């Protein structure tokens with residue numbers, strides 16, 4: 145069989161890649177281990193969150209599927225950081241786990257030009273005559289699929305091993321096999337692989353939880369759709385469910401400490417590094433020993449599901465220890481477990497082997513996306529899948545692809561960080577990784593990216609015209625307010641457009657979404673100008689500033705543990721070296737600069753410093769629902 149494009153794997157990356165290429169008219173095949181497991185949420189049943197919500201909005205603006213399916217399957221919608229600035233506000237949608245994958249699977253089945261194939265890809269076919277070029281894939285059962293481009297999105301499945309206490313099984317996810325042949329095929333083609341791990345908590349039976357002992361967290365009263373393409377009539381489509389919050393106790397921590405020696409992580413059975421921002425509960429208790437409690441979010445897995453997902457309790461301890469520590473948590477005293485938590489260790493491909501299009505440097509026409517590139521999370525995977533799918537399709541069609549700049553999308557920051565700096569632990573996106581985060585708000589994604597979507601053929605002329613018209617109306621109103629001197633009034637804390645223009649006979653009629661955009665733009669404009677000036681000024685001006693040998697990075701408040709560790713390990717000699725180190729965010733560099741200026745004074749006025757961590761509770765403490 146011959147196709148323009150073959151996608152390997154139908155997780156979150158593969159689904160977006162396959163849909164994007166097929167929408168652009170390419171004959172596309174998607175091969176996956178089990179078709180009934182396409183778009184499965186391996187861990188938490190939620191889409192979005194800080195920075196992840198931004199990625200999903202950008203994906204949506206580029207014609208992706210994820211936000212539409214989250215809206216269709218959503219049972220609990222929240223805007224995180226609602227009391228903070230719009231740059232860090234983010235949408236998070238808890239989904240009915242089965243309904244989410246069913247909705248994506250329906251989109252795959254309905255997509256013209258897309259052939260779905262169940263099977264395991266064992267080898268990549270490469271023409272080595274000149275620059276090596278992909279020509280297709282071969283399945284374990286011998287089937288061959290010829291293709292002009294291939295996108296590999298194998299997630300946590302390559303040479304995957306599941307760990308739970310002393311138990312070790314081969315598998316990419318509980319209930320799924322591992323992919324054992326492809327790793328060898330990749331290394332034989334000269335590609336380097338590494339090893340990472342991630343984990344998931346137990347699934348609890350809802351009927352065994354004492355909800356009266358937990359704090360109710362209802363959905364937002366007026367939820368808004370994630371996708372700009374979701375029909376607002378009849379939204380939300382499902383009855384909303386409540387989430388609940390509880391917390392670990394001193395007794396929980398005692399059980400965990402007493403049993404650390406039984407954890408495969410602490411016994412050294414797991415070699416791969418895990419995600420810093422989704423640590424296992426045993427790791428949290430060990431690393432943050434001073435914290436008396438950790439928050440636990442109890443999230444129902446769907447209307448028809450008897451299960452609850454306890455976010456914050458990822459673990460690979462033995463079953464008896466899991467049950468013992470769970471029962472020390474308020475509300476879970478009599479909890480019953482349907483499935484115990486586990487960790488998975490898998491091969492990833494260090495992403496510095498990729499071009500910014502996500503094509504491998506070594507083999508033309510071969511693209512990688514998702515967890516395979518060392519990232520963690522559905523959203524990071526999905527946006528890479530879309531970009532890899534678009535770029536592979538563009539290459540086949542002989543048209544320019546899409547490389548997003550750091551200034552225009554968090555997705556651009558994500559890819560730039562991956563291919564330029566690489567990863568040494570599973571990478572998750574955070575808004576603080578972006579030096580332009582004031583501009584890259586969720587609310588501006590459509591305006592920022594619709595031009596690209598239109599050029600690529602993902603948005604019709606009419607759709608683009610509608611978006612441009614909205615943008616023009618907001619800009620016209622901002623200009624009008626400036627002319628008649630009301631913009632200053634609108635910038636005051638708590639001011640609203642309605643109040644600022646109530647006695648203005650010339651005020652236009654604007655829909656609520658555009659009024660909100662006017663308010664946010666008005667408030668943010670001065671900060672954006674200030675941040676832009678600061679970026680330009682900071683540039684290389686301080687690069688020669690010497691970092692004293694005994695400089696104590698640990699004493700800088702607001703720096704995340706991740707960055708403190710990186711700085712202490714690298715011991716940069718100058719500020720120039722420091723700001724270009726892998727993982728040092730622009731916000732962190734500014735923070736260090738201010739402290740350096742105190743030690744070795746230089747001209748002042750580096751502008752406002754934002755906290756370097758997205759999590760209001762501080763690094764390593766996921767007090768917004770996470771994994």
Ligand SMILES: Cc1cc2nc3c(=O)[nH]c(=O)nc-3n(C[C@H](O)[C@H](O)[C@H](O)COP(=O)(O)OP(=O)(O)OC[C@H]3O[C@@H](n4cnc5c(N)ncnc54)[C@H](O)[C@@H]3O)c2cc1C
Pocket residue numbers: 152153154155156157158175176177178181182183184185186187188263264265266297298299300301302316317323326342343344419422458486487488513514515516519520521522525526771
């Ligand atoms: C146990 C566990 C815990 C996790 N915990 C977290 C967490 O705490 N936080 C977080 O953000 N993320 C977590 N994740 C990760 C999250 O599931 C992934 O980030 C996300 O699913 C990655 O999407 P993907 O498309 O890259 O890969 P996946 O969703 O893993 O999909 C890979 C797909 O490739 C297919 N495949 C693999 N090899 C082959 C082959 N050779 N031939 C054909 N098909 C193949 C598989 O069948 C699968 O459909 C966890 C995952 C697991 C398994």
